[in-house]
Amino acid sequence: MPYAFLLDLDSTTSNAPPRNLSQYAHGLFYHLLETIDPVLSKQVHAAKRVPFSLSGWSENSSVRLRIATLDDTLFRPLLHVLISKSVTGLELGQHAYQITRVFATPEGDRNAGVTSWPDLLAASERDRVTLRFLTPTVFTTSRSDGKRHYTPLPEPRLVFKSLLATFQAHSPEPYSNTERAALAAVFDEQLILTHFEIRTKPYRAGKNNLTGFVGTVQIAYPERTREVKRAFGRLAELAFYSGVGAKTSYGMGQVRLEP
């Protein structure tokens, strides 16, 4: 089941915010995974599309972490170890932190939530999606020389092909190759940007200094094919849990679906 929950942490040893939060949060996450199961941790690390997204904000000695998982095998043991660690404390960078609060539902915080894969697969058809990009977002594109390049623009095809790839990697019912190719072709050519208000924002994702965009983007599918509208609805719901684009495990590409 896709889950997104928030942890409020407070440092017991320092008043200063952690320097490179995305790097430390990433490290903490894998450290926790390793505590649970070293094999699982290695598997997750090696996955082409990791089954979680992770972001954090800090204010003085307090840190809020958002952890979203797409996969039950990850969520349940993770919650278990977090609860046990909440007593002994967590390390984020060089300092010790204690969990002070957990938010697991949108009533507690609108960046938290839970859905089930059956519910997500049964998502309503849509011909329009408004996404609020909360943290800097980039897409990985490759150049003719094979070099990796980061694009900080909400091209509809990049947004939806990123979500489609994640869906294929983690949904219990992925599309067949033929269906996937047909959807990718539609996303390449038929989606339009109907509204946006965006700006660049620099971001340190682990060891990379990147320029991403934040803001609101509305994307529409103006044609009538129902299978596309259904996929559009599913992927829109998925985005809240998976994030969008590159470096979502370092806090980039966190989004919220707007009404």
Place this chain on the structure above:
Amino acid sequence: MPYAFLLDLDSTTSNAPPRNLSQYAHGLFYHLLETIDPVLSKQVHAAKRVPFSLSGWSENSSVRLRIATLDDTLFRPLLHVLISKSVTGLELGQHAYQITRVFATPEGDRNAGVTSWPDLLAASERDRVTLRFLTPTVFTTSRSDGKRHYTPLPEPRLVFKSLLATFQAHSPEPYSNTERAALAAVFDEQLILTHFEIRTKPYRAGKNNLTGFVGTVQIAYPERTREVKRAFGRLAELAFYSGVGAKTSYGMGQVRLEP
């Protein structure tokens, strides 16, 4: 010589702003050209990349038109006919207007200016350009089915390939085919977006309702090839006169170079 000048017009018969200003301004422009020389008017109309850009703003009974030309054969007779018409009046839509002011230099208005092709060709090398998109901007891209599509995003390659095509069409010293292809390849792959703050804005360009973007965009060329930096400098200077992207003769894609 590339010129950009502004005309303030005041209606003598109506207090209402003209309904479809871009359409009427476009019509007025060709009407004036025809007064000068019917053959010239036809030639300009048939050009793949027209040698002028045109935009307008209105406030109550006042209209401000900005006319920018890339071509002496257009500017001098145009100015001549405008001066003679300033006595008898101009028609914009169903109403008569009189020219109340003309701005031809940046001291009068920062959207006016003049340069010469030799000066433009000698523009300083640049590795960074900040453009302020004053009116909604779109780029024409074609789909695999050949259908025309409008992209409202400042992809660096679209911005600079649009400017390069205009440069090739109107510069007295265009690049050779080999040089042009080399520059296009660099624009496709090596430019990066270092900053932007943009939003969509709907626009009626003649008979088309389009969604363009406005705002500030900074594009950088991070490599060292001097011929590219020189082209970057030239095209940045050209943008103020030519506009950027599609429908510049209907008021879209007007830009100002920021320091």
